[in-house]
Amino acid sequence: SDADLQAAFSGHPPSSSPPPPLPYGTAGFRANSAVLLHAMHRCGIFAALRAVKTNQTVGAMVTASHNVEPDNGIKLVDPTGGMLEQSMEPILTEFVNADDAVQGLRRLLEKIEAQPGVANGGGGRVVVGQDTRQSSERLVKAVKDGAQLMGVESIVDLGEVTTPQLHFIVQQCNAAGAEGRRIGESVYFEHFGGAFARFWSLLPPSPSPAPAPSSLYVDAANGVGALKIAPLGEHLSATLSPSPLSLSLLNDGTQPTDQLNEECGAEYVQKMQRLPRGFDAAEMVGKRCCSMDGDADRLVYFSPGGESDHLILCDGDKMAALYCTAIQRMLAEIDLQDKGKGLRVGVVQTAYANGASTAFLDQLPHVDVRCVKTGVKHLHRAAEEYDVGVYFEANGHGTVLVKRERLGEWASVVEGRDERAYERLVAFLGIFNQTTGDALADLLATEAALKYLNMSFADWAALYTELPCRQTKVALPRWVLNRLQPHPEHEKTLTQPTELQASVDTAVSSLIAQHGDGYSARAFIRPSGTEDVCRLYVEATTAEGADRLSDELKAKIS
Ligand code: 16G
Ligand code: ZN
Secondary structure (H helix, E strand, O other), X not given: OHHHHHHHHHOOOOOOOOXXXXXXXXXXXXXXXXXXXXXXXXXXXXXXXXXXXXXXXXXXXXXXXXXXXXEEEEEEEOOOOOEOOHHHHHHHHHHHOOOOHHHHHHHHHHHHHHOOXXXXXXXXXEEEEEOOOOOHHHHHHHHHHHHHHOOOOEEEEEEEOOHHHHHHHHHHHHOOXXXXXXXXXXXXXXXXXXXXXXXXXXXXXXXXXOOOOEEEEEEOOOOOOHHHHHHHHHHHHHHHOOOOEEEEEEOOOOOOOOOOOOOOOHHHHHHHOOOOOOOOOOOOOXXXXXXXXXOOOOEEEEEEOOOOOOEEEEOHHHHHHHHHHHHHHHHHHHXXXXXXXXXXXXXXXXXXXXXXXXXXXXXXXXXXXXEEOOOHHHHHHHHOOOOEEEEEOOOOOEXXXXXXXXXXXXXXXXXXXXXXXXXXXXHHHHOOOOOOOOHHHHHHHHHHHHHHHOOOHHHHHOOOOOOOEEEEEEEOOHHHHOOOEEOOOOOOOEEEOHHHHHHHHHHHHHHHXXXXXXXXEEEEXXXXXXXXXXXXXXXXXXXXXXXXXXXXXXXXXX
């Protein structure tokens, strides 16, 4: 009844009246945790309705990723294991922001009723996960309370899991033959650990005695990824006995001074280009290290350079370069003539990818290179168009998508193919999370690729040398930002205002003209989707040129 609903909503009231409006951005709802209680409750309701309607499993992840500890957020996972379908975003947003919750719910029910292609299932399941933030537990309770109201068949609370673990588990729950299977993270470790072990066992045998396990130092950003390194290691030891990887965990959140994402984690390391806390420059010089972000859906590698905070970084662009190199080699091993020509292999980047990485990828045979708009969903969608689609943002979010049937079709017509090489490729591609970028899966895939290519960290870092680049932001009011129209496909230029784009073009050409042949430079401006700022990206052959161009353009925007 309305009275019951009213009571349920009053149990999860907005923080103030009226509450600050919450947009469902690329990262879901995200804000200071103090204003999120009612949003969590309503997201629980929404998730349950979607689960009931589709008679499938839907996920809800409570996290604010690389944000500060006092923030939190929620992202919904669709039955496919991917992000919430875009057409549902405004419907959810309207409900979460409705002044009158009961009326909002009525409108929501009407809209969901009107959705095409959904059955009146009546079953459905909501799976909930959370990161390690202090506020997460209370917010998860609100999500579950909301889901309970809508008569969903079951609610499974996975506790502290990484964002990609939740995506994967939802996908598995809805896969054919999933009935009766246990729902939990063991499925995840078995799948990814298993794929890695299979790949490893297909490598040429190591000389005996077996080499010492390869050491990797993992910065877990004091986040949820820290809890998963030990079980991953155990799984590898059990299947490969002994494990070829030795994972040393740092910033695991167990020390009283450990703060989530504070001077550590993938976002910090990639943006600041500084060693995370706890990594000693002198002691660890030359060692292979990596950083995850707070919910472990991003990963970057680095190695301390010896002096103070200096490091050598392998970011998302370089991970894409490594994976493409490995895949190319594997395809060539299966069929020397074809080298993968018969397959559609592509790599998807954004305009922020360093020009040197794009040039490197461009020269790989039979690899299509595409640039799309910023935001994981755009990269994911573009990568889906290939038989093997690699995608990465420079910030370390990415994965490799594969169409298994197409791979099989291609290989089946290769005469005298190398069966073991084919199995190796299949195993390698099996290491990647098909639903989202995944720090743990990417860690395994990176270690696998380095071993296969017989590359050290230094070899990998030297695949290409980044062009000097500068990223700046200028705070501007929303109404001004709204006038900036980036190119709808690649954001490398502005289609509006044309005068601003013309002045960018002029500045870039004059810098190139000053230096003459062989000098390259590039710059673009785009309004941020997550902050009220306009971002400026500049790269040039020389650091001095990049600085000059950046200063000149910044002055034009401000
Ligand atoms: C969001 C996106 C991220 C993108 C960033 C750009 C997802 C899950 N996350 O965090 O991919 O790099 O926005 O932010 O899509 P900006 O629009 O402020 O530059
Ligand atoms: Zn994240």
